[in-house]
Amino acid sequence: MIRCVNLSKFYGNVRALDTMNIGVEKGQIYGLIGPNGAGKTTTIKLITGLIKPTSGKVFINGLDMGKDALQAKRYIGYIPDEPFLYERLTPSELMDFKGSLYDMTQKGIDSKKWELLELVGMSEYKNDLIEGFSLGMKQRVAIAIALLPSPGVIIVDEPLVGLDPRGMKRVKEIFFKLAKEGATVFISTHMLNVVEELADRVGVLNRGKLIAEGPIDVLKNSKDEKLETIFFRLFS
Amino acid sequence: MRYLLNYFSLRLTMFRHSLRHHRKEFIRYGLFLSFFLFVSVVIFVLLYKAFLFFNSFEIIGEFLIIKLISTIFFVFFIFLILSNVNSLVKWFFTKNDLPFVLTNPVSMTEVFFTRSLEALFESSWAFLLFSIPILLSYYMAVSRFNMTFFISCLLLLPFIIIPHGIAFILVMLLARFVSPKIIKNTFSFLSLILVALLVITFRAIQIEKLARPESFAHLYEYMRFLAIPTHPLLPTSPFIETIVYFTKGFNTTMVINIGFFLSTALALITISYWIHNFFYTTCYTNLKSSSSTIKRDILAKILWFLPMKTKHLFLKEIKNLTRDPKEWSQVFLILALIFVYVYNFKLFPRDRTPLPTIFLESLLSFLNMGLLTFVISAISVRFVYPSFQLEGRPIWILLTSPVSTKELYVKKLILYVPPLLFLSLVLNYLSNKYISPSPILYYMSYGYVALITITSPVISLYFGTKDINFRESPNPYGGIGGVISMLIMLIYAVLTLSILGWSSYWMILFSQQGIIPPFPVRAKFFLTCIVICIATLSMVYYMVVKTIGNLKKIEL
Numbered sequence: 001m002i003r004c005v006n007l008s009k010f011y012g013n014v015r016a017l018d019t020m021n022i023g024v025e026k027g028q029i030y031g032l033i034g035p036n037g038a039g040k041t042t043t044i045k046l047i048t049g050l051i052k053p054t055s056g057k058v059f060i061n062g063l064d065m066g067k068d069a070l071q072a073k074r075y076i077g078y079i080p081d082e083p084f085l086y087e088r089l090t091p092s093e094l095m096d097f098k099g100s101l102y103d104m105t106q107k108g109i110d111s112k113k114w115e116l117l118e119l120v121g122m123s124e125y126k127n128d129l130i131e132g133f134s135l136g137m138k139q140r141v142a143i144a145i146a147l148l149p150s151p152g153v154i155i156v157d158e159p160l161v162g163l164d165p166r167g168m169k170r171v172k173e174i175f176f177k178l179a180k181e182g183a184t185v186f187i188s189t190h191m192l193n194v195v196e197e198l199a200d201r202v203g204v205l206n207r208g209k210l211i212a213e214g215p216i217d218v219l220k221n222s223k224d225e226k227l228e229t230i231f232f233r234l235f236s
Numbered sequence: 237m238r239y240l241l242n243y244f245s246l247r248l249t250m251f252r253h254s255l256r257h258h259r260k261e262f263i264r265y266g267l268f269l270s271f272f273l274f275v276s277v278v279i280f281v282l283l284y285k286a287f288l289f290f291n292s293f294e295i296i297g298e299f300l301i302i303k304l305i306s307t308i309f310f311v312f313f314i315f316l317i318l319s320n321v322n323s324l325v326k327w328f329f330t331k332n333d334l335p336f337v338l339t340n341p342v343s344m345t346e347v348f349f350t351r352s353l354e355a356l357f358e359s360s361w362a363f364l365l366f367s368i369p370i371l372l373s374y375y376m377a378v379s380r381f382n383m384t385f386f387i388s389c390l391l392l393l394p395f396i397i398i399p400h401g402i403a404f405i406l407v408m409l410l411a412r413f414v415s416p417k418i419i420k421n422t423f424s425f426l427s428l429i430l431v432a433l434l435v436i437t438f439r440a441i442q443i444e445k446l447a448r449p450e451s452f453a454h455l456y457e458y459m460r461f462l463a464i465p466t467h468p469l470l471p472t473s474p475f476i477e478t479i480v481y482f483t484k485g486f487n488t489t490m491v492i493n494i495g496f497f498l499s500t501a502l503a504l505i506t507i508s509y510w511i512h513n514f515f516y517t518t519c520y521t522n523l524k525s526s527s528s529t530i531k532r533d534i535l536a537k538i539l540w541f542l543p544m545k546t547k548h549l550f551l552k553e554i555k556n557l558t559r560d561p562k563e564w565s566q567v568f569l570i571l572a573l574i575f576v577y578v579y580n581f582k583l584f585p586r587d588r589t590p591l592p593t594i595f596l597e598s599l600l601s602f603l604n605m606g607l608l609t610f611v612i613s614a615i616s617v618r619f620v621y622p623s624f625q626l627e628g629r630p631i632w633i634l635l636t637s638p639v640s641t642k643e644l645y646v647k648k649l650i651l652y653v654p655p656l657l658f659l660s661l662v663l664n665y666l667s668n669k670y671i672s673p674s675p676i677l678y679y680m681s682y683g684y685v686a687l688i689t690i691t692s693p694v695i696s697l698y699f700g701t702k703d704i705n706f707r708e709s710p711n712p713y714g715g716i717g718g719v720i721s722m723l724i725m726l727i728y729a730v731l732t733l734s735i736l737g738w739s740s741y742w743m744i745l746f747s748q749q750g751i752i753p754p755f756p757v758r759a760k761f762f763l764t765c766i767v768i769c770i771a772t773l774s775m776v777y778y779m780v781v782k783t784i785g786n787l788k789k790i791e792l
Contacts, residue, residue, distance in 0.1 A: 045791075045792065048636045049635070049636065050632060050635055050636060050791065050792045051791040051792065052791065070638045070639070070640060071638070073636060073637060073638040074638045076636060078632070078636040080632055082629070084628070084629030084630045084632065085630050085633070086552060086556065086630050086633070088555055088556050088559040088560060089552065089555060089556075090530050093530070093533070093551070093552075093555065096536075096548055096551075097548045097549075097551070097552050097633075098633065098637070099548075100544045100545045100547070100548035100549070101545060101548075101633075101634070101637035101638065101639050102637065102638060103544070103545065103638075104544075105544065106544065127530050128530075129530065129559070145633070
């Protein structure tokens with residue numbers, strides 16, 4: 001599970017995130033939405049430990065990211081919005097590399113990597129150099145490497161960027177399956193329909209402030225209200 | 237025409253902005269300019285002396301000069317073709333702004349001229365800068381400096397257009413069949429092999445033997461080496477002939493040569509333009525990145541004995557280097573320079589120097605240690621310095637994984653130090669074989685070389701991780717940080733070798749006479765060695781702590 005306590009990040013005088021408090025339980029899918037520059041990517045980077053907070057704390061499965069970063073990272077599978085990968089490795093080699101960073105044995109890696117590459121539809125390219133891949137193919141490899149160590153917490157920044165309709169469907173199914181198996185999925189996106197389809201809870205960010213948060217049904221004024229309507233209502 | 241003007245004024249504005257807003261860029265350009273000016277001056281002085289020396293030979297002097305200058309320009313010509321291929325692939329096929337340009341209402345003629353000029357400038361500016369001191373040294377040496385020197389300089393323009401045109405035709409024709417990336421990699425590799433071969437061949441002919449009259453028979457070998465292809469239709473021939481005629485006075489052949497030269501350049505521009513109009517759109521549309529399949533992973537089998545994490549970190553690093561032809565072809569260049577390094581010691585004319593043997597051997601041994609410091613620090617700057625920067629944008633994979641920056645740092649050191657140590661010890665062994673120093677210096681050199689091989693990568697990594705920005709592509713030649721780390725190593729070498737020289741002086745003299753040095757002499761020597769070791773290792777420790785601090789500050 002994920003817990004952010006009074007989480008703030010300032011770049012000089014610029015407030016990127018201001019005293020954010022959220023909690024995502026086990027088995028939940030949480031969608032973080034907001035306009036450009038709202039602080040979504042900053043939040044994701046703070047949760048994954050890619051940047052350090054100005055104040056506040058992040059807890060992953062009860063472990064403080066500031067103090068037990070290495071232990072906390074063991075539970076995280078991160079899928080970035082831009083899938084920059086080692087271009088001169090093959091997906092298979094990249095999986096080996098990623099698995100070794102999590103102290104997995106070669107046997108353990110082998111038993112999972114083919115299954116994952118098959119799951120994301122990349123098994124036939126397993127021995128091709130990544131440099132020749134399209135954005136969507138790289139995104140699929142990024143998903144596969146994130147899921148390799150069987151993380152309990154999956155953090156995704158813009159999950160469907162560059163994917164074709166079949167890829168999108170497949171990824172959505174993966175997130176549902178993982179949440180059903182007890183994983184915590186944290187998604188940040190612009191695509192409101194994706195959040196509406198996947199998320200149990202939603203957080204709306206604007207200029208670094210969480211302006212609304214809770215289950216989608218609670219945020220709705222009426223049963224038929226769409227997330228898009230809620231979004232524009234909040235920003236009107 | 238309007239687009240051309242707009243395009244280049246935009247480029248100028250971008251350049252001005254980069255100078256105004258990025259202090260680092262300003263310093264970088266300043267440093268590069270100073271470096272090239274310095275090299276130009278060195279080229280001028282060396283060639284001027286060489287030309288004067290050749291000119292002192294009666295009858296064949298002029299012939300030797302023409303041979304040398306022809307060889308230089310012929311080599312330039314080949315390199316201009318190779319570097320133009322790289323630049324053309326970049327500007328016509330792989331540059332990021334191409335989709336933007338090609339989807340705007342810009343005519344193909346405008347695309348051709350802007351991109352060609354960019355590629356031409358990128359690949360030929362260094363040639364222009366270095367050709368002027370070569371021509372100047374020639375004119376000065378043959379005492380014919382006049383207005384024609386400036387006309388010769390102007391002729392350099394058609395000289396750079398001809399290889400550009402040849403490269404253009406080559407690229408466009410090849411791009412119809414193979415990926416531009418393959419063309420670029422193949423030609424980059426070829427050019428580096430050529431540099432390596434040139435370095436070895438030039439050293440192997442022992443040009444310095446010409447300075448000794450008794451080895452004048454060697455002249456034949458020298459001339460054989462300079463026997464470059466000469467054909468009237470080869471663009472370098474009319475160029476050299478014209479320059480030679482310029483120094484002798486007016487000649488009708490000279491006019492024909494200039495006409496031939498200019499018409500060839502113009503013809504190649506026209507042919508390139510036609511080929512561009514005919515092929516470029518098809519080549520660009522067919523552009524696809526090649527996907528290479530890796531069948532077997534032998535490296536993983538070789539490194540079976542390493543722990544899992546270390547093995548895969550090493551494999552990633554090695555594969556990133558070996559699968560980039562630009563990286564591993566430079567290894568050839570380093571090997572060529574190493575060959576020259578050892579060969580120089582072998583050829584050193586010890587029997588001709590008036591210095592006493594013991595003094596000469598000690599001097600050479602210290603010189604060897606200093607040069608080895610330079611070699612090791614240069615290799616560290618090339619390979620170790622950018623190793624964190626080379627992680628690039630995929631660094632998120634490491635930073636979001638349960639691996640500490642300290643562990644990463646230690647593993648990088650473990651990966652780079654042993655091969656460097658092996659190389660430096662082998663070099664030291666080979667050079668010592670030819671120097672034959674006293675036993676004290678022999679063993680001291682091994683200790684010293686081991687010490688610098690540990691220190692140099694540590695310093696390189698410290699500067700390589702200072703203010704690191706993974707959004708920037710790494711500078712393969714180290715940039716300012718690389719220069720500073722090399723300077724520190726050189727200052728370190730001067731200081732430590734001076735102290736070691738002072739403390740070992742009597743030790744060497746006593747041991748030379750077969751006498752065991754008195755206790756104070758031994759104590760002074762060993763104490764100095766221990767102090768240097770402790771001081772160096774303290775500096776290494778300080779740098780290690782600082783580097784880990786740099787790495788902990790990394791934020792994406």
